Amino acid sequence: xxxxxxxxxxxxxxxxxxxxxxxxxxxxxxxxxxxxxxxxxxxxxxxxxxxxxxxxxxxxxxxxxxxxxxxxxxxxxxxxxxxxxxxxxxxxxxxxxxxxxxxxxxxxxxxxxxxxxxxxxxxxxxxxxxxxxxxxxxxxxxxxxxxxxxxxxxxxxxxxxxxxxxxxxxxxxxxxxxxxxxxxxxxxxxxxxxxxxxx
Ligand code: GRF
Numbered sequence: 001x002x003x004x005x006x007x008x009x010x011x012x013x014x015x016x017x018x019x020x021x022x023x024x025x026x027x028x029x030x031x032x033x034x035x036x037x038x039x040x041x042x043x044x045x046x047x048x049x050x051x052x053x054x055x056x057x058x059x060x061x062x063x064x065x066x067x068x069x070x071x072x073x074x075x076x077x078x079x080x081x082x083x084x085x086x087x088x089x090x091x092x093x094x095x096x097x098x099x100x101x102x103x104x105x106x107x108x109x110x111x112x113x114x115x116x117x118x119x120x121x122x123x124x125x126x127x128x129x130x131x132x133x134x135x136x137x138x139x140x141x142x143x144x145x146x147x148x149x150x151x152x153x154x155x156x157x158x159x160x161x162x163x164x165x166x167x168x169x170x171x172x173x174x175x176x177x178x179x180x181x182x183x184x185x186x187x188x189x190x191x192x193x194x195x196x197x198x199x
Pocket of ligand 1: 009010011012014087088107108109134170
């Protein structure tokens with residue numbers, strides 16, 4: 001199966017996915033790494049791994065849908081069957097979501113449905129929760145609300161800072177996200193309404 005990873009930033013999750021593909025844990029090929037940010041370190045990671053990477057500049061398209069059409073064109077050209085969002089900081093248009101219905105996943109750094117939005121670690125830490133952690137989920141039109149594939153609990157200890165918590169959440173992301181992708185690739189995930197059943 002061909003997969004694509006969409007990124008905007010440092011790409012530590014991308015790295016975990018690259019490593020999992022290289023070791024054979026995920027039995028798929030990364031056909032494309034696509035970034036909407038020219039300076040994303042994730043693009044360096046792609047280069048180092050010898051994987052095709054593409055930067056598309058949102059500013060050079062007339063509308064959000066034109067931008068997404070170009071992305072979808074690139075995905076289809078490479079016969080991509082699963083789209084993996086890994087720190088991709090842009091909302092997908094309904095067009096994109098329909099084209100890849102039930103085949104787009106995301107990793108969010110909080111236990112959804114708590115702390116949706118741009119910075120789930122910051123918000124959970126500021127709120128004073130005792131347990132937080134990442135969520136891997138499918139994408140639907142409602143932001144951060146698609147069926148949940150898996151979650152991992154992370155304890156917030158008294159000595160934690162926002163940064164130390166972020167590091168702990170990231171560590172768990174790097175375990176659960178490759179596993180979610182592996183399970184999808186092996187046909188083990190079935191969406192039943194709001195639920196994802198592991199076969
Ligand atoms: C992760 O914390 C993820 O949960 C969120 O964006 C961050 C991306 O980090 N969606 P990285 O670029 O994979 O290091």
